[in-house]
Amino acid sequence: MAKYTGPKCKLCRREGGKLYLKGERCYSDKCAFERRPYAPGEQGDSRRKQSEYGQQLREKQKVRRIYGIMEKQFSNYFSRAAQQRGVTGENFLKLLESRLDNTVFRMGFATSRAQARQFVLHGHIYVEGRKVNIPSYQVSEGETISIKDSSRKKNFIKDVLEVNEEKTPPEWLSVDFDKAEGTVVSLPERDDIDQHINEQLIVEYYSL
16 A cells, blocks of 8 residues: 655645644654744745635645545545434544544554554554554444553553653543553544544535
């Protein structure tokens, strides 16, 4: 599957806001967006007015990059959301938020979604005591997610837990850093998603 391998900070600048793709660096004065808060390229600092379609496209690209998902998979999530009962845009964000890699990140077991995805792929993450190495796995209410016992002894895992143990996870998750495990108390609601996202623009984009 295709994967973006270019500079992550350039994506933040292109979307006009922090996507928090590089973990702790995004919160420090080393953040590239803080120094150059405009799109890359010679015309990056221009103030061109975006068309309605342009706004919809940029919002779609922004959310896709936040969650680190390629185009085909992203559109498949939207199709699933459209078939569910309720508000399509909210259903769509809930599906993205319920991915295993995002849940690992939200629990504080990784400093970024990209790192969380790597931990899942490398077999460091267990769900209900079983190894799950599929980042797109959809978590369910009541499931326990933990870091593999042997992996907890690795320095890079210890460093992540030490950095994040003071952070408060969202209300839909309960985390015990001493045990390196967490529980999905409930599935996420729209209010639990703290990124600045206008999902209606994405709905409009796919409705064209």
